[in-house]
Amino acid sequence: MLNEKNIPLKNRKSDLRKLVFLMNKQNKRFIPPIDAILKSIDVVLSEEELGLLLILRTGLYSYEQAANLSGFNSGKFQSIFESLLQKGFIGIKCTESGEERYTLNAFIVGFVESVVPFLIGKPEEKEFSKRFMSFYHAFRKYNIFPLRNLMNMAVKYAPVTNQSVGIINATKDSKGKSIIDINHTINVSDSKIYPATSVNDLILEYGSKSIIGQFPCMCRRMKLNVDEPCRLKMPDDGGCLGFGDAIKPYIKYGHARQISRDEAFDIIQKVRDKGAIHSVFHEKDDTNLPQVGICNCCWDCCGILCSYNTGVSPLRYSCFYMARVADSSKCTGCGKCAKYCPTAAVSLLNKKITIDAKKCIGCGQCVHQCSFSALELIEDKRTAFLPMLKKSEARLSA
Numbered sequence: 598m599l600n601e602k603n604i605p606l607k608n609r610k611s612d613l614r615k616l617v618f619l620m621n622k623q624n625k626r627f628i629p630p631i632d633a634i635l636k637s638i639d640v641v642l643s644e645e646e647l648g649l650l651l652i653l654r655t656g657l658y659s660y661e662q663a664a665n666l667s668g669f670n671s672g673k674f675q676s677i678f679e680s681l682l683q684k685g686f687i688g689i690k691c692t693e694s695g696e697e698r699y700t701l702n703a704f705i706v707g708f709v710e711s712v713v714p715f716l717i718g719k720p721e722e723k724e725f726s727k728r729f730m731s732f733y734h735a736f737r738k739y740n741i742f743p744l745r746n747l748m749n750m751a752v753k754y755a756p757v758t759n760q761s762v763g764i765i766n767a768t769k770d771s772k773g774k775s776i777i778d779i780n781h782t783i784n785v786s787d788s789k790i791y792p793a794t795s796v797n798d799l800i801l802e803y804g805s806k807s808i809i810g811q812f813p814c815m816c817r818r819m820k821l822n823v824d825e826p827c828r829l830k831m832p833d834d835g836g837c838l839g840f841g842d843a844i845k846p847y848i849k850y851g852h853a854r855q856i857s858r859d860e861a862f863d864i865i866q867k868v869r870d871k872g873a874i875h876s877v878f879h880e881k882d883d884t885n886l887p888q889v890g891i892c893n894c895c896w897d898c899c900g901i902l903c904s905y906n907t908g909v910s911p912l913r914y915s916c917f918y919m920a921r922v923a924d925s926s927k928c929t930g931c932g933k934c935a936k937y938c939p940t941a942a943v944s945l946l947n948k949k950i951t952i953d954a955k956k957c958i959g960c961g962q963c964v965h966q967c968s969f970s971a972l973e974l975i976e977d978k979r980t981a982f983l984p985m986l987k988k989s990e991a992r993l994s995a
Contacts, residue, residue, distance in 0.1 A: 604728070606639050608647050613638055615651060622655050623703035624881040626759050633732035634704075640725050641684055641712060645677055650686055650701060657690065657700045682850060685711020689846035705900075706878050706890065710837070711852045713815035726822035733909050740908050740988055749984045752911040758980055759882040760901065761915035762960050763796040763875035763891055765865065773968030775869075779862050796865060796875050799888055803840040804858025810844040811864065812837045812853045817898045828897040829937075835868035839890040843880075868893045872937040874960045876901060876914075884915040896939035897993065905940070905983060908991035912940065912983040918959035919977035922950050927971040934963035934972060940983060941992055956983055 606613070616638065617630035628634060649667055658666070664674045678699075681687045688702040702708045709729075716722040739748070766778045778797060803809050814836040817827055838861055839853055847853040856864075865875070872895040880886035896902040905912040920943070930948040935941075942956035943963050950971065952963075958981045964972045986992070 604636050606636065608639050608642060608644055610635060612647055612651060613642075616647060617704065619650075619655055619701055620704040620708065623701060623707065624883070625755075625757050626703070626705055626882040628704040629736070631732070631735060633728060633735045637725055637728040637732070640721055640728060641716070642686070643677075643680075646681055646684075646686070649674075649677055650681065653687075653699075653701065655701050657698050659696070659698060663699055683711075684715055685709070685850075685852065689849075691842060691845075703882070706882065709815055710812055711847065711850070713818055714813050714852045715850075717813070717818070723822045726819040730819055730823050730825075733904065733907060736909050737907060737988070740985060745985050745987070749911050752913050753982045753984075755913070757882075758884045758913055758915045760879065760892075761877045761884050761888075762917065762958050763799070763877040764918060764959070764961055764974070765869060765875065765965075766795050766797045767965070769968075769970070773970070775965050777862055777866055777869075779858075796877075796891060799840055799877075799891070800838075800858055800861045800865070804861060807855070807857070808841055808844060809856050809858065809861050810839040810848045810853035811856045811861070812839065812847070814894060814898065816894055816900045816903070820898055827895065829872045829895045831871050831873065831895055831898060832867055835864055835871070835873065835893055837890055837892045837894075838864070840888060843889045865893065869965060871895065872962060872966075874899065874902060874939045874958075874962065895937075899939075902939045903993065905986065906992040907994070908986040908988050911985045912958075912981075914958045914981050916957075916959040916981045917976065917978050918961065918974040919954060920952050920957050920959065920961070920963050920972055920974055922952065922971065923973040924971055925950060927969040929969060933966040937962045937966050957981070958983075 613635040614630045617628060617634060621627050652666055653663060663678065664671065667674050669677065685702055685708045687699050688707055690698045690700060692698060716725055767775045768778060769775050800809065817831060820827065839847060844853060848855050873893040874895065876892040876899065877888050878890040878892065879888055892899060896906055904910040928948050928950055930945065932945050934950065935943045935945050939960060939962065940956045940958055942953045944951045959974060959977065961974055964974050
C-alpha cells in the first residue's frame with residue numbers, strides 16, 4: 598500500500614487540515630484529518646481552489662456573493678468556482694423559489710460521492726484511490742488498547758446515529774426466490790416519508806416525481822483501482838441511489854445519472870441477490886432527518902461495513918428488525934446465511950444456525966439468501982452498536 602511519508606504536497610498541510618475541519622462542520626460525521634485524508638484532497642485541489650474554499654468557509658452564498666468575496670476577476674472566479682463544483686467541494690442548495698445557493702460540501706456525504714465519478718478515466722483517478730484507501734490501513738494502527746476503547750466510547754455515546762438500515766418488502770415464490778413488492782401504495786404526504794424502514798417506500802415516493810439518481814459505487818471503484826476486487830462479485834452497475842431535490846446537483850454535474858422507479862428496483866434486486874446491505878443516509882448524517890440516499894454495498898466493499906470488518910472502526914446503525922431462527926429443521930446447511938451476513942452475526946455448525954443478537958443489524962440478508970424459510974425477521978427498533986473488532990477478530994485484513 599501507499600507510503601504516505603514519501604508524497605510531496607502541493608498545498609500547505611495546515612490549510613488542508615483547516616479545510617477538513619470546515620467540511621466536518623457540514624454534517625454529523627467526523628472525518629479525522631490524518632495524512633491519508635489530507636493527501637487524498639491534495640491530489641485534486643489546486644492552491645487557488647483551496648484558497649477560495651478557505652475564504653468562503655461554511656457560508657451559504659449566491660453566485661454573485663461568492664464572486665465578490667473571492668477577490669478574483671469574473672473570468673478567473675468562474676473557472677475556479679466551476680472546477681470546485683465539478684469536483685464536489687462545493688454543493689448546491691435551492692431556495693423555496695428555486696434559486697441556487699452554494700456552500701462547502703461535507704467530506705461524506707458530498708465531496709467523495711462527487712469526486713470519484715468526476716475522476717473516472719482521468720490521470721488522477723488511481724492516485725486519489727490509493728491515497729484514500731491508505732486511510733483504512735493507516736487508521737488500523739490505532740486499533741490498540743486503550744485507543745480502541747476510546748473509539749468505542751466516542752461512537753457508542755455519540756448524540757446521533759449517522760445511518761439506518763433499509764429493509765426491502767418482498768415475498769418468496771414457490772422456489773424460495775425473493776421477489777420485491779413494487780405494487781403496494783404508500784399513504785404519506787410530501788416530506789413526511791421519513792423515518793421509513795422500507796426502501797420500497799423511498800423508491801415509490803421519489804420515483805413518482807422522477808428524482809432518483811444512481812451513483813457509481815465509490816467504494817467499489819476505489820478498491821478496484823488498488824487491485825482489490827469485490828469478494829462477493831457485486832455487479833459494476835449496482836451503485837448507490839440518491840433521492841429528492843438533493844440529488845439534482847449531482848445529476849446536473851454528471852456525478853449521478855437520473856433513473857426511473859423501475860430501474861431503481863432492478864438495481865436493488867440485482868445487488869441484493871449478490872449480498873448488498875442497504876445503508877440509508879440522511880440529511881447531515883443524522884437519522885432524525887429525512888433520507889437522502891441508499892448505499893447498496895456488501896460487507897467487503899462498503900466503507901462503513903468494511904471499516905468494521907477490518908478492525909478500523911466500531912459500527913453503529915439505527916435498526917428496525919432482528920433476525921431469528923424460524924424453523925431449524927428446514928436448514929440444509931448451505932451456509933449462505935453466514936456468508937452474506939455483514940457483521941458475522943450468523944454462524945452455522947452441523948446445520949444448527951446461531952444468531953448473535955448483539956451483532957445483528959436486521960438487514961435481512963440471511964432471510965433473503967435462505968430459500969427454505971429457516972430464518973425470519975421480527976420487528977425490533979433499536980440502535981445497534983458493535984464495538985471495534987480486535988485485530989485478531991477482524992474478518993478482513995487491511
